[in-house]
Amino acid sequence: MTDFTATKAMFDLPQGITYLDGNSLGPLPRTAAARVARSVTDEWGQMLIGGWNRAGWMDLPRSLGDRIAALIGAEAGHVVLGDTLSIKVYQALASALELNPDRRVILSDTGNFPSDLYMAEGLCRTLGDGYRLKTLAPEDVAGAIDDSVAVLMLTEVDYRTGRRHDMRALTRAAHEAGALVIWDLAHSAGAFPVDLAGCGVDFAVGCTYKYLNSGPGGPAFIYVSPRHADAARPALSGWLGHEAPFAFDLEYRPSAGIDRMRVGTPPILQLAALEAALDVWRDVDLNDLRSASQALMDQYIAGVEDACPDLILATPRDHGMRGSQVSFRHPQAYAIMQAMIARGVVGDFRAPDVIRCGFTPLFLGAGDVARAVAVICDIMQNRLWENPAYQTRAKVT
């Protein structure tokens, strides 16, 4: 059994905070501060340019990619870090479309994170030639995978509701219809077991600053199935994806395999934080993590529903159909979340009416959930959200 007391001790959480927002920005792993400081002072400061080789900077996007591969059921050597999730979406989409050249439709859903849809829109416009994005309600996607669809692009877990798609069934359906699939694992990686290879997924992308705790603006990752690895076109053909970056050839020749998805110079300080953050996973069994997370979510739902009938559950009750977050809807969701934060229970408001809380047993236990439930119920029963201070919207992240 995974020892979640041990993992909790690996995080440096502020006193008095119940942090239910690790699905937006994971908290600071204790060793990350020292690891980043080492990267700044001992590596950059002392090795200077030599750090690229001596400190292994140049290899970090691949070596850390392998560690993430192990968490998402990917084959070793087929995940690489870099850029942001939006950029990785663009790369995956451009590659997938070129691998399926006779079709013109990208199929996605309204539960996808908007940036994925925006990047698809931008790519379609650049491609011209009839390419288009078709966006349906999540429940209508399965029935719409026909022979016009080049690529099915979905985020596995809906960032608002927490609804989880059936990756295996949808990947199979897409393949049967001759489409390729791209899965965005933003709310999956580090949240529960993922089986990319077993599901036969073509491309996957994800971020590291949510459940993988790499810190603000940590790099994204991309997975390309081994069967496409040497055929996928790197539309963003940067020098570090070149077969021989330091030959400085005038013409681009893609590197073999996943390295072609590298673009520019990797962000070493962010990668150092990620490296420390990945150490947390050493003795974690993802099945244990999943069971514990389901228990926390069940406890939270039961507690809130019991005492706060005005909050309407937006997340599926079915364990198989949800990620690792629970969302309730309420017209005053913004003010309610402000009141929660003022009392040290930190979750997210998501427009227009969602109170979103993430549950990860790495640093949360039943006591934390009980406290969160008590605070929310106090706010709802005593209408504490009516306080004008909670009604004024500042910038929202």
Added chain:
Amino acid sequence: MTDFTATKAMFDLPQGITYLDGNSLGPLPRTAAARVARSVTDEWGQMLIGGWNRAGWMDLPRSLGDRIAALIGAEAGHVVLGDTLSIKVYQALASALELNPDRRVILSDTGNFPSDLYMAEGLCRTLGDGYRLKTLAPEDVAGAIDDSVAVLMLTEVDYRTGRRHDMRALTRAAHEAGALVIWDLAHSAGAFPVDLAGCGVDFAVGCTYKYLNSGPGGPAFIYVSPRHADAARPALSGWLGHEAPFAFDLEYRPSAGIDRMRVGTPPILQLAALEAALDVWRDVDLNDLRSASQALMDQYIAGVEDACPDLILATPRDHGMRGSQVSFRHPQAYAIMQAMIARGVVGDFRAPDVIRCGFTPLFLGAGDVARAVAVICDIMQNRLWENPAYQTRAKVT
């Protein structure tokens, strides 16, 4: 007069190292370690998700962009940080091509950094429709700007030879021929005064980890002229370039102005290092910097040519025609650089035969140059590069 003793004291350079490679990776500014540590421990650790507003993370790409704007002669409010230089090249190119829709040629030169050319190749392939990259020798560019050219895309300073293009004249020539211009300032920003607005430049891009000392993998920047700011298309249309990112609309509407060139979540730890690095510039007059850098280069060239006739100068002697680096050619350039590094004089080898050294008065003085000259001359006169240890090529960055 700028006090370069004061700026030198702002850097933490290793004992015994003469660092002539700030043009590859600038050294560590003393305050950067504390600034990054604060970002990790006090901001990420204590503010958690709240850091996006409370610590001002979300504004850093723009506020630091304004500080860079002041160093490159750009209008305030028209520079933003993010991604890597290659990604920024792609954005600038895609925008510029769409602003000049009746033409199909991107004109560049063989002295451009290869990644810029690779990104252009990739974009042309994605666009299809006859778009193509035409790459000439640097001296042939001016004569080739005709009415087929949609965009002239050049790096101002050649990364190998240090040859500097005439930004003002080439920009004017391009505009007279109906072309737009993109300048890559990788080896310009922080190296000498740049006058983007005065030259009427359309787009500029650059990196921060060279002369701006932001550390390994620091973010890139992009400038869009005010006259294009609300018309340039953000081909990489990510959520942070949206008019209202946190409305989570399903359709992309570009933000007004430079914000549309933002893509994904900004790399906060790298931006923190950059913030500290930009403090070095507070009392620096770029004209003083330029004069001092020219003097260091003259001293270096005279010293090396005087004692090492086998080293052939690849950099223009004319002050107006070079950046802030000096390159010599020699068939044994790789081994010579290894011998230099072994003696604490750190520059760069650039394939196939270039010994490249960068000169910045921020942390280098005449004594450093004298030491470098003495070491190089010792190596050349005593053929120390023949040592087999220097002949074996490790990975080269």
